[in-house]
Amino acid sequence: MEQTKWKRTMMAIEALATALDPIHQGGETTGTTLSELRREKVIVNGSVEYLPVISANSLAHHLRENCVFWVLDQIGFEHFGKEGERAFNLLFRGGGRATKIGSETYIDLHSEHELRSLFPTISLFGGTIGNRMEKGRVRVENVIPVCVEMAHRLPDWLQEEASRLSIADMLDELSFTATDPRENSDYRDLLDPAIVEAYRRDQEERLKKDEGGAEMKIRHTVECFASGSKFYVGFILRYANPVEVGVFLGGLSYFASAPLLGGKTNRGFGRVRFEPRQYELVGFTRVEGPLAVETMQIAHEHLVENAERIKQFIQDGVL
Amino acid sequence: MKDAEPLLVTAWLRDPIILDRNQPLDGILAATIIETPELREKDRHYRHFRRNVGKYGEASARAYWASKGWELPAHPYFIPLKVWGMGHGHGLWVYCSSWATVQGESGVTYFNSHFDIELAERFHLRGKVSTGKGELKSEHIPLQYTVTEKLSWYVLGWKEEIEKILSVTYALAKKRNRGYGGVRKWTVESVEEDMSVIAPDGQIMRPIPLTLLEKMNLRGNFQLAWTTYRPPYWDGRYVARCAVGGKVDRMNGS
Numbered sequence: 001m002e003q004t005k006w007k008r009t010m011m012a013i014e015a016l017a018t019a020l021d022p023i024h025q026g027g028e029t030t031g032t033t034l035s036e037l038r039r040e041k042v043i044v045n046g047s048v049e050y051l052p053v054i055s056a057n058s059l060a061h062h063l064r065e066n067c068v069f070w071v072l073d074q075i076g077f078e079h080f081g082k083e084g085e086r087a088f089n090l091l092f093r094g095g096g097r098a099t100k101i102g103s104e105t106y107i108d109l110h111s112e113h114e115l116r117s118l119f120p121t122i123s124l125f126g127g128t129i130g131n132r133m134e135k136g137r138v139r140v141e142n143v144i145p146v147c148v149e150m151a152h153r154l155p156d157w158l159q160e161e162a163s164r165l166s167i168a169d170m171l172d173e174l175s176f177t178a179t180d181p182r183e184n185s186d187y188r189d190l191l192d193p194a195i196v197e198a199y200r201r202d203q204e205e206r207l208k209k210d211e212g213g214a215e216m217k218i219r220h221t222v223e224c225f226a227s228g229s230k231f232y233v234g235f236i237l238r239y240a241n242p243v244e245v246g247v248f249l250g251g252l253s254y255f256a257s258a259p260l261l262g263g264k265t266n267r268g269f270g271r272v273r274f275e276p277r278q279y280e281l282v283g284f285t286r287v288e289g290p291l292a293v294e295t296m297q298i299a300h301e302h303l304v305e306n307a308e309r310i311k312q313f314i315q316d317g318v319l
Numbered sequence: 320m321k322d323a324e325p326l327l328v329t330a331w332l333r334d335p336i337i338l339d340r341n342q343p344l345d346g347i348l349a350a351t352i353i354e355t356p357e358l359r360e361k362d363r364h365y366r367h368f369r370r371n372v373g374k375y376g377e378a379s380a381r382a383y384w385a386s387k388g389w390e391l392p393a394h395p396y397f398i399p400l401k402v403w404g405m406g407h408g409h410g411l412w413v414y415c416s417s418w419a420t421v422q423g424e425s426g427v428t429y430f431n432s433h434f435d436i437e438l439a440e441r442f443h444l445r446g447k448v449s450t451g452k453g454e455l456k457s458e459h460i461p462l463q464y465t466v467t468e469k470l471s472w473y474v475l476g477w478k479e480e481i482e483k484i485l486s487v488t489y490a491l492a493k494k495r496n497r498g499y500g501g502v503r504k505w506t507v508e509s510v511e512e513d514m515s516v517i518a519p520d521g522q523i524m525r526p527i528p529l530t531l532l533e534k535m536n537l538r539g540n541f542q543l544a545w546t547t548y549r550p551p552y553w554d555g556r557y558v559a560r561c562a563v564g565g566k567v568d569r570m571n572g573s
Contacts, residue, residue: 008356010487040335040426040428040464040466041335041424041426041464041466042335042466043423043466043467043468048423048424048466055428055497055498056497056498056499057430057431057497057498060496060497061432065438078442078443079442079443080439080442080443080444081443081444081445082445082446084442084444085439085444085446085448085455086454088439088442088444089434089454089455092435092438093432093433093434093435094432095454096432096453096454096455096456096458097454125496126496128454135354135496136496138496139489139490139495139496139498139501140496140497140498141334141498141501142334142498152333152503153333153334153501236489238354238489239354239355239356281489283486283487284486284489284504
């Protein structure tokens with residue numbers, strides 16, 4: 001494959017994400033019913049505190065997935081077929097290591113350029129092919145709550161915003177109740193009477209033994225960031241070429257159309273509003289510029305031009 | 320060419336860091352050079368110069384470089400750090416960089432990943448998939464992180480060149496693409512005494528091959544370990560039985 005000389009840039013894409021729903025990412029459990037937020041140790045004014053942070057790994061997964069969706073849409077690919085599980089796993093998850101004595105690596109080292117060129121999502125987010133690791137070009141930052149305790153982890157443009165809130169103001173606990181369906185009169189007609197009878201007997205015996213009807217209703221609580229909380233979201237693209245930048249922005253546009261953070265997104269959690277900004281990095285100094293949306297067209301043309309080769313790679317199970 | 324000077328390099332961290340070893344600075348500088356196209360180009364230029372020095376001599380190579388108007392290399396090695404122990408045994412020398420000094424608390428974080436069965440169905444993937452073993456296996460990997468304000472290294476090197484490389488080093492150590500090891504800023508300060516390899520009181524500051532110490536006739540009460548003594552630190556080529564701590568009895572060979 002002919003190598004194309006593109007200008008590579010060092011850029012940062014950052015955003016302030018405002019929660020439209022409560023945000024939760026599971027960590028430890030207190031007792032059996034309180035699901036706490038995932039926490040990390042953070043130094044606050046010289047002492048170590050255990051504070052909630054949403055992991056970069058979860059955001060990286062969302063971005064990788066959306067970038068792959070965008071790429072597959074450009075080349076019109078929908079069927080991975082019988083041999084496509086390895087390619088599917090590599091594209092959507094980054095692959096998994098499988099080292100077998102005497103086995104060949106699936107891609108030769110001399111085709112590094114070809115691999116990165118045909119599969120920009122692997123080039124961006126990294127991956128494992130056989131026993132070979134591909135380093136990604138995107139650094140995903142942890143999703144940092146914008147608050148005074150985390151000020152040292154936030155960029156300059158968020159310092160004022162961070163000074164207004166403490167993390168304690170952002171945290172909330174929401175409770176939910178799950179009822180045993182055998183208790184619900186709406187379902188009883190659907191159940192075998194013998195099952196309902198056995199359930200009643202069991203409950204009566206429990207009450208006699210003073211154990212209580214423990215399984216009738218379960219209340220569980222979820223610790224979360226209250227809606228309206230703000231988060232810093234950041235990415236650094238190191239020496240990405242225009243195709244990679246275009247694919248990243250394509251994926252980001254898919255992500256930004258319905259952005260979600262954290263878990264329980266099928267239960268009313270996780271929606272955020274999201275406005276990205278782009279900076280060129282000159283050392284540790286940032287120069288703000290417009291989003292390089294024109295690179296999406298370059299990426300589209302490159303992918304369409306190589307669509308058949310990409311599909312062949314996936315369908316042959318070479319990846 | 321300016322001479323190298325003893326320096327104290329400090330990385331002021333923004334994020335927790337996942338250190339799987341006591342990280343010397345030479346590995347970080349080498350990784351940045353390899354990952355940065357401009358620095359890699361400069362390294363190729365330097366190697367070209369060294370080849371010319373080998374073939375035609377230093378003076379001739381310098382004259383040729385001057386006639387072409389090319390920039391002369393600012394330092395004689397791949398990494399702008401002095402080397403220690405050169406000439407005492409084939410390939411046993413080390414770069415003049417101490418291990419990182421870290422003071423902080425540790426915690427454990429987990430990295431999870433799994434084969435997305437719901438998504439696989441959407442893309443018409445058919446057939447049995449084993450997620451219990453092999454490359455499709457689900458993972459829940461614990462990694463120990465350290466939360467600290469800074470990491471510091473004593474080095475003997477060329478300050479300006481080190482600063483140039485560190486100005487594009489945004490993150491350190493493991494999982495640096497996944498939110499760990501982010502650097503807020505770097506500071507490089509001159510210090511009076513060189514503490515990069517062996518401190519003035521004889522303290523071993525980094526891994527040094529035991530064979531090298533013996534060849535240099537340096538004896539002492541060393542802590543020994545099999546470890547890598549030169550970057551790339553993941554590479555088995557540079558693994559040897561090294562002194563990783565303890566003190567040298569007398570300083571007569573460096």
